[in-house]
Amino acid sequence: MIQIGENTLMLLRRISTHLHKFMSLPAILLFAFFFIYPLTQGIGISLTDSNGIKAASFIGLDNFVTFFHDDRAMNDVKNTVLFALGSAPLLNLFGFLYALLLDRQFKGKSIVRTIVYLPAVISPLIMGYIWYFILQPERGFLYHMLNQLHLVFLSGDWLGDSSSALKVLVLVNVWQYVGITMVVYLAGLQSIPKEIYEQGKIDGASYFASLRYITIPMLYPSIKINIVTNIIGSLSVFDVILALTDGGPGYSTESLSIYILRMLYGSFTGYSTAVALILFAIIIIPVYVFLRVTKSKEYEM
Amino acid sequence: MKLTNHISKYVIVFIMALLSIIPFYVLLYLALNPPSRTMFDGFNLLPDFHFQNFSSAWKSSKLGNAIINSLIITVGAVLTIVLVSSTAGYSIARFKNKWNSAIYSTLLLCMMIPAIIITVPLYTLMKNIHGINSHWAMILLLATNSLPLAIFLYTSFIKALPREIEESAIMDGCTYFSAFWRITFHFLKPVTASVVIISGLSIWNNYGQAVFFLQSQSMRTVPLAINMFFQSYGAQWNLMAAAAVIGVSPAVITFLVFQKYFIKGITAGAVKG
Numbered sequence: 001m002i003q004i005g006e007n008t009l010m011l012l013r014r015i016s017t018h019l020h021k022f023m024s025l026p027a028i029l030l031f032a033f034f035f036i037y038p039l040t041q042g043i044g045i046s047l048t049d050s051n052g053i054k055a056a057s058f059i060g061l062d063n064f065v066t067f068f069h070d071d072r073a074m075n076d077v078k079n080t081v082l083f084a085l086g087s088a089p090l091l092n093l094f095g096f097l098y099a100l101l102l103d104r105q106f107k108g109k110s111i112v113r114t115i116v117y118l119p120a121v122i123s124p125l126i127m128g129y130i131w132y133f134i135l136q137p138e139r140g141f142l143y144h145m146l147n148q149l150h151l152v153f154l155s156g157d158w159l160g161d162s163s164s165a166l167k168v169l170v171l172v173n174v175w176q177y178v179g180i181t182m183v184v185y186l187a188g189l190q191s192i193p194k195e196i197y198e199q200g201k202i203d204g205a206s207y208f209a210s211l212r213y214i215t216i217p218m219l220y221p222s223i224k225i226n227i228v229t230n231i232i233g234s235l236s237v238f239d240v241i242l243a244l245t246d247g248g249p250g251y252s253t254e255s256l257s258i259y260i261l262r263m264l265y266g267s268f269t270g271y272s273t274a275v276a277l278i279l280f281a282i283i284i285i286p287v288y289v290f291l292r293v294t295k296s297k298e299y300e301m
Numbered sequence: 302m303k304l305t306n307h308i309s310k311y312v313i314v315f316i317m318a319l320l321s322i323i324p325f326y327v328l329l330y331l332a333l334n335p336p337s338r339t340m341f342d343g344f345n346l347l348p349d350f351h352f353q354n355f356s357s358a359w360k361s362s363k364l365g366n367a368i369i370n371s372l373i374i375t376v377g378a379v380l381t382i383v384l385v386s387s388t389a390g391y392s393i394a395r396f397k398n399k400w401n402s403a404i405y406s407t408l409l410l411c412m413m414i415p416a417i418i419i420t421v422p423l424y425t426l427m428k429n430i431h432g433i434n435s436h437w438a439m440i441l442l443l444a445t446n447s448l449p450l451a452i453f454l455y456t457s458f459i460k461a462l463p464r465e466i467e468e469s470a471i472m473d474g475c476t477y478f479s480a481f482w483r484i485t486f487h488f489l490k491p492v493t494a495s496v497v498i499i500s501g502l503s504i505w506n507n508y509g510q511a512v513f514f515l516q517s518q519s520m521r522t523v524p525l526a527i528n529m530f531f532q533s534y535g536a537q538w539n540l541m542a543a544a545a546v547i548g549v550s551p552a553v554i555t556f557l558v559f560q561k562y563f564i565k566g567i568t569a570g571a572v573k574g
Contacts, residue, residue: 020477041422123506
């Protein structure tokens with residue numbers, strides 16, 4: 001038996017009463033080590049001409065200047081923004097409509113909810129390969145179905161055609177993640193007390209009136225979460241594109257994050273880190289503006 | 302009128318479910334056909350139930366090893382996330398001070414930073430700590446990636462829990478620390494289920510980091526193994542599909558087991574936030 005002195009016991013007790021003050025310490029340590037520290041290093045690297053091997057020299061903001069003079073980079077900014085402009089609103093619209101429908105009482109409700117969420121469970125890479133098979137011209141599942149229905153004139157080489165490839169990617173992305181958006185809206189819908197709707201009915205509110213004046217305002221927290229996560233997710237889109245078109249045809253579907261990866265593989269380490277910081281700026285600006293604009297709305301309600 | 306309403310509701314819901322499930326059907330169809338039959342034929346939508354594909358795909362893609370790697374990394378990282386983010390969420394939600402709110406806003410800001418930004422410096426860091434091709438470093442790294450969202454969910458959930466559940470224990474001489482483990486932690490089950498699903502799936506499916514930090518063949522995770530398979534096997538759709546079915550099934554099964562807690566946890570975690 002180890003004898004513990006009165007003083008040691010007192011000390012242990014004192015430590016244990018203050019232990020809760022250190023409860024976030026493990027999280028902070030992990031985060032500082034694996035995120036904040038590399039992030040600050042990255043800011044340093046972005047100011048150099050590093051290629052990952054030889055000693056890098058400081059070149060100031062040259063990488064950022066190069067970026068804005070690079071046609072391919074500007075094309076990728078355009079693709080990224082177009083992808084997000086398609087994806088984020090469609091995800092929110094369909095996620096909301098899906099949630100409204102699946103919030104109602106009917107048989108098999110929870111099965112349908114699970115099925116709609118299921119695509120999000122699969123790695124986007126594998127999903128990309130499946131869609132590639134579905135969309136292949138003259139061989140794919142979609143072509144076959146259209147052929148059987150005598151609608152073959154509707155088919156085309158959607159992924160191989162630079163005018164449609166980006167649109168297809170938007171639709172695949174919406175298809176895959178509509179379940180996540182829906183779940184957050186469903187959660188919001190379920191937290192609205194039913195009495196409010198009953199009161200609305202007594203006051204003679206139509207379905208659309210209660211949607212406009214009760215549901216949407218009460219869903220504010222869900223709307224906020226969904227819009228912010230969809231902006232972030234679609235501006236940093238990466239694996240859906242990698243698996244389906246690899247940025248092609250040409251550079252017509254290359255997004256900024258794919259460009260960053262290419263530059264990284266091409267040993268333009270300093271430059272790719274600089275582009276990554278620009279991508280962060282492109283993400284944070286709309287998110288900040290959105291949160292600012294909606295903040296004033298919050299007080300009105 | 303009411304009946305047509307009812308029918309149209311079911312038709313719409315049926316179309317929704319169909320849209321989501323078609324790619325899974327296509328995947329299974331391919332996985333169950335012999336190599337000679339990868340094309341669809343007529344309205345015959347049933348595959349040939351050619352189960353040999355699974356065993357040949359299993360052998361040639363070395364999926365067994367990849368599944369073990371993925372399991373070790375996912376379970377390790379999810380355990381780390383639950384322990385670390387529930388305690389952090391508790392301290393942020395219960396003890397309001399400048400320090401805790403600074404941590405919270407930093408985490409929320411960092412949720413917006415795409416992981417690709419830190420790839421280069423992270424590579425140097427991982428090399429220096431001998432973390433390339435190792436389970437433990439991948440566990441800690443992937444756990445860190447999921448921390449912001451997990452802490453956000455836990456914090457919102459704990460804020461919505463009444464303080465009274467801990468207070469009586471503290472009156473009885475419990476410390477805040479032990480009150481958390483003995484009492485509060487048990488109330489966190491729904492949000493823990495959501496955290497397990499959300500972070501577990503993103504870790505199981507992680508490709509972006511794995512491709513950089515798990516380069517040796519013996520360390521490959523499921524997404525890496527399947528991707529290699531797709532790149533090296535050209536047009537053998539049936540084998541590739543069989544490998545994909547095997548690779549996604551642990552994730553799908555886990556999701557189906559936990560999904561009934563899922564919406565509950567999201568409701569309490571995200572929406573009350």
